[in-house]
Amino acid sequence: MNNQKEKKNPIEISVIGGGIAGMTTAFHLGKKGYRVNLIDPKINSEINNLNPQNGSQAALGVLMGNCYKRSSGRAFLLRNKSMQLWKEWLIHLDHSKSTIKLDKPLIKLANSEKEYQSMINISKDKQEYGIELLDKNSIEFWSSIFEKKLIGGLISHNDGRLNPIKLLKLLIENLDKIKINKIEDNVIGLKKNTNLLDKKWKIYLESNQFINQDFVVICSALNTQKLLKPLGHKIILEPILGQVVQLELEDQTTNWEKWPAILNYQSINFIHHDPSHIDIGATIEKGTEPSLSSKLEMLCMNKSAPQWITQAKVVNEWNGIRARPKDEPAPLLKELEPGLLINTGHYRNGILLAPSCAEWIGIKIDSF
Numbered sequence: 001m002n003n004q005k006e007k008k009n010p011i012e013i014s015v016i017g018g019g020i021a022g023m024t025t026a027f028h029l030g031k032k033g034y035r036v037n038l039i040d041p042k043i044n045s046e047i048n049n050l051n052p053q054n055g056s057q058a059a060l061g062v063l064m065g066n067c068y069k070r071s072s073g074r075a076f077l078l079r080n081k082s083m084q085l086w087k088e089w090l091i092h093l094d095h096s097k098s099t100i101k102l103d104k105p106l107i108k109l110a111n112s113e114k115e116y117q118s119m120i121n122i123s124k125d126k127q128e129y130g131i132e133l134l135d136k137n138s139i140e141f142w143s144s145i146f147e148k149k150l151i152g153g154l155i156s157h158n159d160g161r162l163n164p165i166k167l168l169k170l171l172i173e174n175l176d177k178i179k180i181n182k183i184e185d186n187v188i189g190l191k192k193n194t195n196l197l198d199k200k201w202k203i204y205l206e207s208n209q210f211i212n213q214d215f216v217v218i219c220s221a222l223n224t225q226k227l228l229k230p231l232g233h234k235i236i237l238e239p240i241l242g243q244v245v246q247l248e249l250e251d252q253t254t255n256w257e258k259w260p261a262i263l264n265y266q267s268i269n270f271i272h273h274d275p276s277h278i279d280i281g282a283t284i285e286k287g288t289e290p291s292l293s294s295k296l297e298m299l300c301m302n303k304s305a306p307q308w309i310t311q312a313k314v315v316n317e318w319n320g321i322r323a324r325p326k327d328e329p330a331p332l333l334k335e336l337e338p339g340l341l342i343n344t345g346h347y348r349n350g351i352l353l354a355p356s357c358a359e360w361i362g363i364k365i366d367s368f
Contacts, residue, residue: 010035013365014203014213016187016227017220018043019056020164020350021331021343021357023171025217028358029365030178031092037211038175039183039203040220056350058242058320060269060281061164062262063352064106066129067156069118075329078356083158085355093170100170103261104160107134109142109153111266116152123154130157141258146265147306160261161271162351185209190216190227192337200339215368217361218342221323224332233336236326237345239288243295243319244281247312266301277315283322283348290319322347333360338368 011034015026018040026038065083070076086102094100110116123133134142134153143150175182186206193202199212218224221237228235256275263270271279285294295317299305325332325345331353332345341364343357 011214011365012199012212013037013215013217014039014201014211015217015219016040016203017218017223017344018182019219019221020059020168020171020354021056021221021346022219023056023168023175024354025219025343025358025361026180027093027171027174027178028355028362029217030175030180032362032366034365035181037181037183037213039185039187039205041184041186041206043182044184056164056168056320058244058318059164059351060244060262060271060279061162061167061351062106062264062269063102063162064156064159064262064264064349065352066126066159067106067108067122067131067154069122071125078331078353079349081356081359082353085359086162089355093174100163100166102160102162104157105130105260106156106159106161106262106264107142107153107260108156109146109263109265110151113151119152119154131155132157141255145306146304148304155260164351167351187220187227190231190340192231192340213339215339215341215365218340219344221344222321224323224342224344228336228342231337231340235332235342237323237332238286238326240283240322240324240347241285241287241290241294241319242281242283242322242348243285243290243298244279244317245295245299245314246277246279246316247309248315249276249278249308250311250313251308268298268301278312280309288321322350331357333357335364341365 013029013034014037015022016039018038026036030036065079068076068079110119123131131154134155139150139152187203188206189204191202193200199214201213201216202210203213204210218227222239225235225237256272259272268282282298284298323345324347330345330347332342335341341361343361346353
């Protein structure tokens, strides 16, 4: 840990964006002893109210880290590291409380022979991660639930779900404990200071104020492009919308005890709450406005939805926008200039990848 607090002129960092990426980055840097500002126009209002308006708040909190199809490369390393770090972070965040935990396991059902073959390969390559194919009895059970003869599936005993609302609330509490300075304002511009005696960056706020900082970390999803374009950096992010529907079930005879924390089938996530309610969600369409056709397509499940879904009543629904990098792999972790870094574009893996991405930012800043 860099004990910046003991220095006369501690390094000052501004993190722009108050979603999961921004909050975890600010938390990680604050724990390392840096003086940190977290800037977001709604950091003290909407985020504290935790209404599902942005990508982080509308997430389902799926941690599909171990059952990833690859076993090498950048994406695998980030997932693998995050799964390790979440165990440590939950201890640091929660201490003696039991308000949040990683709910396990995760089950994936195959939708095609090709997908099942991939699952077979994963189960062979990643036994040490707690991954195995579902047995015959399990497949028969899920076939009866979805009213369709299924090919197969796998269970990942160490993957699962973090409740996103509980997680964000806990992060906010811990940001206050370590005295992260939360600034409720819009960043309208960045400028590099030319005077070598000054801090590297000047941040202009919508309130006609500015602050000078040693480092700027941009975690502001789609707003990233607007901030970087005047500086000559071409970062292209496209909006992808995720929808979640909560159903109230008519038939409560389903054996809910056999349901995992997360069930994934046809790229749709199913989360049960109790015998009468279930959340169904997916990241399914481009753009910023949810469409009825996309929601119905998700609920229809390619015209194969079981009766317990088709007869259920929609009692709640929400959506959130994710930022997906165009022509580049997600997420975007880059040092664009000395003192200017980005941690954004996580697409559908924001909560999963948050700790490893925050750690990457910390390592970069430590190296200066």
